[in-house]
Amino acid sequence: MNERDVIARLRRIATDPAARGLADDAALLDGFVITHDTIAEGVHFLPFDPPASIGWKLVAVNLSDLAAKGAAPRAALLSMAIGDPDWDEAFLDGIEAACESYGIALIGGDTIALPPGAPRVLGLTALGEAGERTPARSGGKPGDRLWLVGTLGDSAAGLALLRAEPKASGPLVDHYRRPVPLLAAGKALASEACAMMDVSDGLLLDLDRLCEASGCGADIDLDALPLSRAFIAERGQHRKARLFAATGGDDYALLAALPAAVDPFSLSLPNPTTMAVIGTLAEAGGIRLADAAGPVELPETLGYEHHRF
Amino acid sequence: MNERDVIARLRRIATDPAARGLADDAALLDGFVITHDTIAEGVHFLPFDPPASIGWKLVAVNLSDLAAKGAAPRAALLSMAIGDPDWDEAFLDGIEAACESYGIALIGGDTIALPPGAPRVLGLTALGEAGERTPARSGGKPGDRLWLVGTLGDSAAGLALLRAEPKASGPLVDHYRRPVPLLAAGKALASEACAMMDVSDGLLLDLDRLCEASGCGADIDLDALPLSRAFIAERGQHRKARLFAATGGDDYALLAALPAAVDPFSLSLPNPTTMAVIGTLAEAGGIRLADAAGPVELPETLGYEHHRF
Numbered sequence: 001m002n003e004r005d006v007i008a009r010l011r012r013i014a015t016d017p018a019a020r021g022l023a024d025d026a027a028l029l030d031g032f033v034i035t036h037d038t039i040a041e042g043v044h045f046l047p048f049d050p051p052a053s054i055g056w057k058l059v060a061v062n063l064s065d066l067a068a069k070g071a072a073p074r075a076a077l078l079s080m081a082i083g084d085p086d087w088d089e090a091f092l093d094g095i096e097a098a099c100e101s102y103g104i105a106l107i108g109g110d111t112i113a114l115p116p117g118a119p120r121v122l123g124l125t126a127l128g129e130a131g132e133r134t135p136a137r138s139g140g141k142p143g144d145r146l147w148l149v150g151t152l153g154d155s156a157a158g159l160a161l162l163r164a165e166p167k168a169s170g171p172l173v174d175h176y177r178r179p180v181p182l183l184a185a186g187k188a189l190a191s192e193a194c195a196m197m198d199v200s201d202g203l204l205l206d207l208d209r210l211c212e213a214s215g216c217g218a219d220i221d222l223d224a225l226p227l228s229r230a231f232i233a234e235r236g237q238h239r240k241a242r243l244f245a246a247t248g249g250d251d252y253a254l255l256a257a258l259p260a261a262v263d264p265f266s267l268s269l270p271n272p273t274t275m276a277v278i279g280t281l282a283e284a285g286g287i288r289l290a291d292a293a294g295p296v297e298l299p300e301t302l303g304y305e306h307h308r309f
Numbered sequence: 310m311n312e313r314d315v316i317a318r319l320r321r322i323a324t325d326p327a328a329r330g331l332a333d334d335a336a337l338l339d340g341f342v343i344t345h346d347t348i349a350e351g352v353h354f355l356p357f358d359p360p361a362s363i364g365w366k367l368v369a370v371n372l373s374d375l376a377a378k379g380a381a382p383r384a385a386l387l388s389m390a391i392g393d394p395d396w397d398e399a400f401l402d403g404i405e406a407a408c409e410s411y412g413i414a415l416i417g418g419d420t421i422a423l424p425p426g427a428p429r430v431l432g433l434t435a436l437g438e439a440g441e442r443t444p445a446r447s448g449g450k451p452g453d454r455l456w457l458v459g460t461l462g463d464s465a466a467g468l469a470l471l472r473a474e475p476k477a478s479g480p481l482v483d484h485y486r487r488p489v490p491l492l493a494a495g496k497a498l499a500s501e502a503c504a505m506m507d508v509s510d511g512l513l514l515d516l517d518r519l520c521e522a523s524g525c526g527a528d529i530d531l532d533a534l535p536l537s538r539a540f541i542a543e544r545g546q547h548r549k550a551r552l553f554a555a556t557g558g559d560d561y562a563l564l565a566a567l568p569a570a571v572d573p574f575s576l577s578l579p580n581p582t583t584m585a586v587i588g589t590l591a592e593a594g595g596i597r598l599a600d601a602a603g604p605v606e607l608p609e610t611l612g613y614e615h616h617r618f
Contacts, residue, residue: 016414027416105325107336
């Protein structure tokens with residue numbers, strides 16, 4: 001039973017409509033959008049990452065799932081491995097700062113001690129209030145325009161900097177450590193999106209999931225991917241850099257399939273919102289990449305398999 | 310910042326009424342009773358415990374929290390560290406069996422890979438529908454009778470057997486590995502209980518929490534503690550055995566404070582229900598133990614500190 005088998009087995013267990021087939025960012029139960037993410041030291045964060053940023057990020061990545069469903073954050077339950085007093089205090093500083101920033105109430109959870117030397121494991125369950133519409137990953141149709149809110153590659157570039165130099169700093173490192181969930185944009189887009197999800201594991205991998213859920217393929221214009229100035233300064237914007245940005249992960253951008261007739265700039269988006277059309281959904285047949293020079297072969301690795309469901 | 314400091318800090322963050330001051334078995338949010346428990350290999354279960362029983366127990370311990378609030382199980386999100394195919398499959402057998410047995414829908418969660426050699430960490434968030442009343446730990450009043458539903462000490466005795474002989478079996482080992490959440494009894498008692506909680510970390514430790522939350526003390530008759538035949542056959546029922554049963558933990562019994570005028574046998578309890586008056590709440594002043602021979606000194610360790618909140 002490999003990871004795909006585990007997910008397949010979980011999907012066979014999860015037959016309730018609230019589960020959305022475990023093929024979405026979150027569950028939808030009686031008006032609550034509910035998600036859970038667990039992160040582990042050495043897998044999802046670096047042992048030397050500042051604990052306050054890990055606390056912040058744990059909240060933010062869950063809220064990004066709520067953002068992708070257009071939900072308003074409401075409450076969270078925290079699962080926390082404790083042990084090192086200074087670390088724990090700083091981690092809770094980050095949890096508290098993120099909860100305050102996004103108006104989410106900590107309402108419960110569990111603290112556990114792990115055996116000595118075990119990597120830290122931290123989890124958060126977030127509940128949000130569903131809006132009028134809660135777009136799934138599965139509603140996309142051929143011809144829908146694919147909009148990307150946010151920028152790509154910053155976090156992966158920041159992580160690469162940190163791997164080379166643990167004391168690295170700057171906007172790319174900030175993006176890796178303190179992602180910002182795009183709650184207001186998600187709420188605005190949810191009113192019109194046929195399908196929506198957050199881009200957390202790499203654009204191409206997440207797009208592949210949206211395509212699979214929607215029974216579509218996609219044509220993507222690599223030149224259209226929104227890149228930040230900091231990213232371009234660090235990595236450039238040639239094809240290789242764009243493929244890095246499209247597969248790096250930890251972006252917490254939003255990917256929305258909108259009918260071609262909808263102009264998302266007519267929605268009440270926060271100002272400024274970085275948003276671009278990066279392609280269109282097509283009939284089933286996989287993802288096709290192109291840039292100004294012509295077709296681009298799909299990379300072997302589409303993103304980072306966090307095993308999220 | 311020791312564990313008490315962490316809990317104190319979490320309580321300062323958790324100011325929303327839904328959190329119930331993090332001093333209850335579960336949160337209460339818009340008609341949902343919500344709880345989360347995380348368990349770790351080497352801390353909450355033995356490395357050689359059968360994985361199906363670990364899956365069962367993870368669901369059952371969360372449902373015990375719902376039982377203590379009189380809630381009806383509805384949905385769960387699973388956080389699962391994966392890696393060993395056979396183990397993962399058997400674990401999911403246990404999850405599925407418990408979800409089916411108690412009518413709870415798996416609606417989401419997360420699977421993660423941990424670094425090689427890391428102890429397994431598994432978490433579950435359970436949501437239940439609140440009944441007409443959701444008794445807290447804090448509603449007890451001096452004079453209330455303390456009722457115990459279930460038996461005490463079986464699980465701790467089973468764990469002791471397993472520690473001596475990993476191939477041990479029998480009803481005590483079964484109780485340790487496959488606890489049964491007392492959902493129907495909890496639902497019936499919730500209609501009348503001033504305060505209620507599940508006994509998971511040891512009766513005396515959990516009673517101490519109920520007393521603290523209610524601003525009461527308690528008088529407990531050790532001779533009245535309900536013990537199973539299997540427990541008595543293994544450990545006897547003398548004072549030392551009773552103190553073991555009162556502090557061992559992992560019981561998943563229910564402790565309810567009921568007004569003296571209420572006869573719980575008049576409620577629609579499942580048949581049979583093992584239930585006994587074990588004492589009364591008193592004015593604040595700690596827990597006093599006695600048996601037929603007179604007062605009994607309170608043991609130094611009241612239970613097992615799982616660090617739950």
